[in-house]
Amino acid sequence: MGDKRLYKSEKLCSKLEIDRLYAQGTSIVAYPLRAVWLAVPAGEGKHPVAARFLISIPKKRIRHAVDRVLLRRRTREAYRLNRDLLNSVVAQGKTVLIGFNWVSNEERKYTTIERSMRELLNKIATAATNDNEQ
Secondary structure, rough: OOOOOOOOEEEEEOOOHHHHHHHOOEEEEEEEEEEEEEEEEOOOOOOOOOEEEEEEEEOOOOOOOOHHHHHHHHHHHEEEEEEEEHHHHHOOOEEEEEEEEEOOOOOOOOOOOOHHHHHHHHHHHHHHHHHHOO
């Protein structure tokens, strides 16, 4: 069992990278999440990571801050436990930038979020590896 911590290097914080992600990225939906992703060459750093991600739970969809925080935590936990699905991307020398956006108007259980997360990560991993082969 590998290291399951979430490191700062895995979080997408750069405004330039976020703008680039949403301008050039590809969108995939697995309700209640939508993922926008972009494969880029692996950057220089101490810890090469498979993916850098951000989570957005809009106030327009989920009105109460307590509920937004709960959904953000559930989504982050689902990503943390299933990020190993992206290991095939690292083997090719790429990093994937991913933005997870909440598209539902109501709260969802963790099991629903995790199922959606697995589906999204599988789709991203296969698409990112297929892009490199062509």
